[in-house]
Amino acid sequence: MNYTIEILRQKNPDSAPYRQTLSYTTDDKEMTVATLLKTLNADPDLSDIDGEPVRRIEWECSCLQKKCGACAMRINGKPRLACDTKLGEFKDGKVTLEPFKKFPVVADLIVDRSVMFRNLKNIGLWLEKEARHPKKGEDVAYEASRCLQCGCCLEVCPNFIPGEEFYSAASFVPTARVLSELPKKDKAEILGSYVDKIYKGCGKSLSCRDICPAQIDIERLLVNNNAVAVWKRFI
Numbered sequence: 700m701n702y703t704i705e706i707l708r709q710k711n712p713d714s715a716p717y718r719q720t721l722s723y724t725t726d727d728k729e730m731t732v733a734t735l736l737k738t739l740n741a742d743p744d745l746s747d748i749d750g751e752p753v754r755r756i757e758w759e760c761s762c763l764q765k766k767c768g769a770c771a772m773r774i775n776g777k778p779r780l781a782c783d784t785k786l787g788e789f790k791d792g793k794v795t796l797e798p799f800k801k802f803p804v805v806a807d808l809i810v811d812r813s814v815m816f817r818n819l820k821n822i823g824l825w826l827e828k829e830a831r832h833p834k835k836g837e838d839v840a841y842e843a844s845r846c847l848q849c850g851c852c853l854e855v856c857p858n859f860i861p862g863e864e865f866y867s868a869a870s871f872v873p874t875a876r877v878l879s880e881l882p883k884k885d886k887a888e889i890l891g892s893y894v895d896k897i898y899k900g901c902g903k904s905l906s907c908r909d910i911c912p913a914q915i916d917i918e919r920l921l922v923n924n925n926a927v928a929v930w931k932r933f934i
């Protein structure tokens with residue numbers, strides 16, 4: 700099968716974006732987009748469909764096992780993990796790779812997602828004492844701990860604008876874990892931030908749940924957080 704791969708490229712944060720189309724032939728339907736990018740970059744004579752030389756494609760990866768979130772990008776218009784997207788899905792052979800739109804581009808498919816980590820810091824999501832092993836809420840803590848901080852949920856959230864007041868799912872999922880690990884008397888500060896930064900802005904459309912590559916039960920964590928922060932049902 701011959702694949703046509705269109706990539707939205709940008710040399711650096713200040714340069715203009717442009718599209719480049721490459722071609723790759725393989726019968727391996729199990730090959731992931733991550734492996735495809737590694738294979739293309741390993742070709743010293745990489746060229747586009749017109750035979751023009753192509754510079755190395757910038758993208759990020761670490762685990763290649765759906766565990767780190769680094770390889771998140773827009774694949775055929777949807778935020779996905781490159782290491783979890785197989786070429787066999789593209790029946791017409793057309794693959795479009797773009798960086799996330801909500802974050803500043805660093806180069807090609809790499810974006811700066813640091814706003815996500817700043818938001819966690821702003822909520823105060825850290826433990827100052829040893830975490831308690833939650834008797835109640837252990838399953839919530841486990842579910843929340845699966846978050847990859849990939850940012851796919853932020854990319855689709857209609858209410859999330861980087862740098863603005865509402866922090867979205869990449870913040871409320873880890874909040875669920877910390878809330879379940881904190882003793883009741885130490886929850887107040889995080890609960891206040893939660894109401895301001897998440898509860899007030901979330902439209903509960905749950906686009907974040909449908910796109911999450913870790914298939915986290917986001918609705919359940921949202922309901923759990925709201926029960927604790929708004930309805931004062933402490934876990």
Ligand code: SF4
Pocket residue numbers: 768845846847848849850851852853868869872910911912913914915
């Ligand atoms: S909640 Fe899901 S989509 Fe959002 S950052 Fe975590 S793993 Fe990624």
Ligand code: SF4
Pocket residue numbers: 855856857858859867868900901902903904905906907908
């Ligand atoms: S439920 Fe909707 S508004 Fe709330 S974080 Fe998810 S996508 Fe955004």
Ligand code: FES
Pocket residue numbers: 759760761762763764765766767768769770771780781782783
């Ligand atoms: S490289 Fe770690 S999730 Fe894809």
